[in-house]
Amino acid sequence: MAESVNKPGIECASLMTAEVIEKLRVEIAASGGSEVFAILSRPGRGQLYSEVTIACRGSKVEVPALLSRTKPGEMTLHNHPSGVLIPSSADMRMAGHFGDEGVGSMIIDNQVTRAYIVVEPFEEGEREPVLAQEIVDVFADNGSLSQMMEHYETRAGQQEMAFVVADSLHKGCISVIEAGTGTGKSLAYLVPALLWAKKNKKRILIATKTIALQEQLLYKDIPIARKVIRDAPQASLIKGRSNYICLRKLRDLNLDQMEFDFGPDMKSIHSELQAISDWVENHPSGDRSELPFQPGVDAWETVQSDSDMCLGSSCPYYQESPFYQSRRLAAKSGILIVNQALLFTDLALRAATGNYKASAVIPPYLSIIMDEAHSIEDIATSHFGKRVSSFGARKMIGKFISMRRNTGLLEQLAKRSKRFNLMDLVSELEERAIEVQLVRDEFIYKLDEFSELLHHQFNQAGKRKSQVHLDRAILSSEELEPLRKAAQEVAALIVHLSSLLTAILERAINALEHKMDVMEGFFIEYKARLSRLIDLSPVFKSFASKEKEEQVQWLNLIVWKNNRREFDYQISPIDVSSLLVEALYKPFHSLVATSATLNLKDEFKFYQARSGIDQVKQKEIGFHQFASPFPLSRLASLIIPDHFPSPSSSKYTFFLRDLIHESAKWGNGGTLVLFTSYALLYQMVTLCEEMLGNDGVPLFVQGRDQRSALVERLVSTRGVLFGTDTYWEGIDLKGDSLTKLIVTKLPFRQIRDPVFEARSVRIKNQGGNDFKEYALPLALLKFKQGVGRLVRSQTDTGVVIVADNRIVHKYYGKKFLDMAAEFPKIRISSMDELKSAFEEHRL
Numbered sequence: 004m005a006e007s008v009n010k011p012g013i014e015c016a017s018l019m020t021a022e023v024i025e026k027l028r029v030e031i032a033a034s035g036g037s038e039v040f041a042i043l044s045r046p047g048r049g050q051l052y053s054e055v056t057i058a059c060r061g062s063k064v065e066v067p068a069l070l071s072r073t074k075p076g077e078m079t080l081h082n083h084p085s086g087v088l089i090p091s092s093a094d095m096r097m098a099g100h101f102g103d104e105g106v107g108s109m110i111i112d113n114q115v116t117r118a119y120i121v122v123e124p125f126e127e128g129e130r131e132p133v134l135a136q137e138i139v140d141v142f143a144d145n146g147s148l149s150q151m152m153e154h155y156e157t158r159a160g161q162q163e164m165a166f167v168v169a170d171s172l173h174k175g176c177i178s179v180i181e182a183g184t185g186t187g188k189s190l191a192y193l194v195p196a197l198l199w200a201k202k203n204k205k206r207i208l209i210a211t212k213t214i215a216l217q218e219q220l221l222y223k224d225i226p227i228a229r230k231v232i233r234d235a236p237q238a239s240l241i242k243g244r245s246n247y248i249c250l251r252k253l254r255d256l257n258l259d260q261m262e263f264d265f266g267p268d269m270k271s272i273h274s275e276l277q278a279i280s281d282w283v284e285n286h287p288s289g290d291r292s293e294l295p296f297q298p299g300v301d302a303w304e305t306v307q308s309d310s311d312m313c314l315g316s317s318c319p320y321y322q323e324s325p326f327y328q329s330r331r332l333a334a335k336s337g338i339l340i341v342n343q344a345l346l347f348t349d350l351a352l353r354a355a356t357g358n359y360k361a362s363a364v365i366p367p368y369l370s371i372i373m374d375e376a377h378s379i380e381d382i383a384t385s386h387f388g389k390r391v392s393s394f395g396a397r398k399m400i401g402k403f404i405s406m407r408r409n410t411g412l413l414e415q416l417a418k419r420s421k422r423f424n425l426m427d428l429v430s431e432l433e434e435r436a437i438e439v440q441l442v443r444d445e446f447i448y449k450l451d452e453f454s455e456l457l458h459h460q461f462n463q464a465g466k467r468k469s470q471v472h473l474d475r476a477i478l479s480s481e482e483l484e485p486l487r488k489a490a491q492e493v494a495a496l497i498v499h500l501s502s503l504l505t506a507i508l509e510r511a512i513n514a515l516e517h518k519m520d521v522m523e524g525f526f527i528e529y530k531a532r533l534s535r536l537i538d539l540s541p542v543f544k545s546f547a548s549k550e551k552e553e554q555v556q557w558l559n560l561i562v563w564k565n566n567r568r569e570f571d572y573q574i575s576p577i578d579v580s581s582l583l584v585e586a587l588y589k590p591f592h593s594l595v596a597t598s599a600t601l602n603l604k605d606e607f608k609f610y611q612a613r614s615g616i617d618q619v620k621q622k623e624i625g626f627h628q629f630a631s632p633f634p635l636s637r638l639a640s641l642i643i644p645d646h647f648p649s650p651s652s653s654k655y656t657f658f659l660r661d662l663i664h665e666s667a668k669w670g671n672g673g674t675l676v677l678f679t680s681y682a683l684l685y686q687m688v689t690l691c692e693e694m695l696g697n698d699g700v701p702l703f704v705q706g707r708d709q710r711s712a713l714v715e716r717l718v719s720t721r722g723v724l725f726g727t728d729t730y731w732e733g734i735d736l737k738g739d740s741l742t743k744l745i746v747t748k749l750p751f752r753q754i755r756d757p758v759f760e761a762r763s764v765r766i767k768n769q770g771g772n773d774f775k776e777y778a779l780p781l782a783l784l785k786f787k788q789g790v791g792r793l794v795r796s797q798t799d800t801g802v803v804i805v806a807d808n809r810i811v812h813k814y815y816g817k818k819f820l821d822m823a824a825e826f827p828k829i830r831i832s833s834m835d836e837l838k839s840a841f842e843e844h845r846l
């Protein structure tokens with residue numbers, strides 16, 4: 004019967020040696036024609052598979068064991084006794100698993116004559132370089148880009164940068180590249196990356212900081228690059244797991260019969276879940292960002308995909324699972340795009356497990372291109388730290404035994420046991436739940452007591468929000484002892500609670516073993532939440548530890564309107580350089596770190612030291628700078644209002660108000676005002692909003708909507724946008740959308756930032772000058788980023804107005820002026836002169 008069925012695939016003889024074919028025939032015959040699973044390997048890419056290991060016979064159940072025996076580049080194989088080589092859904096699942104690890108999958112017939120390759124392996128081989136001519140063919144005057152892009156102009160630096168990237172990817176070195184605005188750096192790294200990934204069948208990961216850049220890569224630059232590179236590998240965007248819906252969780256909820264105590268808050272969660280459920284019917288991507296509404300945290304957390312609650316290939320929805328669909332796509336892609344936060348989550352896991360070959364949070368990749376690399380120290384700091392908050396800890400306990408809703412895991416367990424008629428278990432659970440409840444109440448009491456003590460010690464003024472850096476002086480104070488003792492008590496109660504919950508879990512698993520088909524998902528969630536709870540204890544235990552010299556510890560204290568006092572405790576490494584060396588620079592073949600702002604007056608020293616690159620011994624490191632090709636001196640000027648008082652003067656805000664008002668209503672172009680603190684931003688909103696409104700100038704303020712929405716509104720109305728911190732970078736406003744950029748103050752970091760403070764203290768203790776070596780270079784780079792928002796194309800014109808007279812009155816002011824060296828400087832002493840400057844620039 005099998006012979007008559009349609010036979011797709013290729014000849015086995017074109018894939019494997021005669022010896023391998025013979026061995027497989029013998030094994031299949033010996034198994035009576037049932038399924039045989041084998042692993043094939045070959046000496047090099049393009050050669051015949053010459054080695055075969057028979058892994059198991061008869062059942063796909065053994066396949067997970069097979070996975071642990073394979074290496075990237077190998078091919079797994081099994082026969083279909085029916086002779087039909089089309090993969091079944093179980094085969095596709097299996098191939099997806101193997102593909103994630105760089106292992107191929109193939110199906111053969113019982114006679115070992117034909118084979119169907121489900122997934123090709125990623126194979127090591129002689130690495131092939133990208134030739135200079137291939138890059139020239141793309142970027143040259145008459146190259147392929149010029150033929151497909153209207154108004155294409157060769158840009159100084161773009162082709163040079165592409166050479167550097169190609170070289171770095173091939174030789175396995177680290178390249179640090181500053182590419183000024185307009186260099187076209189995205190294509191300068193994408194083209195060599197796609198060419199290299201195509202030739203070598205290796206995966207390259209591109210990490211960016213902002214969503215705006217990810218979208219630009221995905222929807223604009225990659226489609227262009229793929230058009231000029233024939234058969235370029237696929238590129239896909241990878242998001243963190245929690246962005247995807249878990250179909251199992253959603254369907255297990257059984258929304259129609261949800262047994263809730265319908266309080267008003269639960270009703271709204273229920274209706275949100277219903278809306279998510281309706282939406283996912285027609286949106287198989289299951290990607291939260293595509294939802295037509297913004298779900299609340301509680302609703303989304305109930306149905307989001309979680310690694311420790313996932314059933315993996317044994318999940319009934321594995322095939323259609325949005326998270327696995329996205330990872331299958333990634334497994335087939337040569338280029339992965341991720342945000343830096345996800346990359347660092349992946350790096351932290353790889354560093355902890357030593358796994359650099361198989362999937363971790365992201366499928367394996369050989370090399371990394373990090374765009375917007377100026378933020379590497381900040382992002383590493385936040386990912387190599389720990390955090391615990393009173394509200395988070397309370398919420399975690401509430402997942403087991405809820406305070407009000409009767410929806411905790413213990414209550415659910417009792418309900419399910421009742422449904423299965425296990426009345427002995429039900430009464431035992433009820434008894435144990437009382438014990439848990441007592442410890443829970445004690446825990447909440449101690450947690451609140453600890454929170455009160457913290458507020459009493461550090462927030463006697465009762466401020467709504469305050470931050471306390473637990474510096475050396477505080478840590479050595481005797482007064483901290485009662486707090487440490489209270490934290491230890493909280494830690495001990497977590498251990499006690501965890502052991503009670505573990506005992507309940509073991510008892511329930513025993514009693515419900517025969518119901519595992521319906522209870523498995525529940526137990527996975529229970530175990531995952533239990534392990535998160537257990538992880539809290541060491542953080543409390545080490546609270547305000549004196550020994551942690553290498554770390555900075557701080558508290559955020561919050562008083563809610565109902566007077567509830569909460570805390571958020573964080574620990575971060577002071578120095579991330581050695582962590583970066585071990586987790587990022589050493590393990591990967593090559594790294595390209597690029598940004599428009601890495602360099603201070605032709606020197607990379609500051610970046611080198613802060614990022615830890617100067618500690619790398621094993622790799623060649625190159626530093627490159629490509630200036631903006633735009634004629635900046637003709638396009639824009641930097642205006643300094645000499646008549647302005649110092650920013651610390653009480654008159655400053657009124658001068659600033661008038662400057663913003665006059666600038667915003669002038670001409671047809673938009674205005675961006677960059678602040679260094681929310682306090683000044685809100686003060687200016689109060690002072691300017693009405694004035695601007697009276698003049699018909701729309702005002703957009705950070706925090707009133709998503710950044711992308713505010714930027715879009717600025718583009719369409721040419722109004723004025725107020726933003727702090729994140730608005731200093733990643734905003735790309737071309738043409739008239741932005742013609743006036745106001746820098747309210749030089750962007751020195753706030754001394755309140757505990758990490759900044761700890762680093763400054765460390766430099767001082769080591770005999771250095773913390774201002775010159777740390778605070779000033781950070782501010783200079785930030786200023787350079789901010790100023791870089793103005794000219795985004797060859798034809799953009801405008802002015803940067805620096806409303807901080809320290810730029811001319813302080814000795815370091817010149818260094819800031821050097822960051823905008825190309826812009827002519829205009830000093831004004833009145834508003835009339837400001838208007839003349841606007842006129843001169845035809846704004």
Ligand code: SF4
Binds near residue numbers: 252314315320324
């Ligand atoms: S595979 Fe995992 S994430 Fe996907 S639906 Fe199943 S349990 Fe949820």
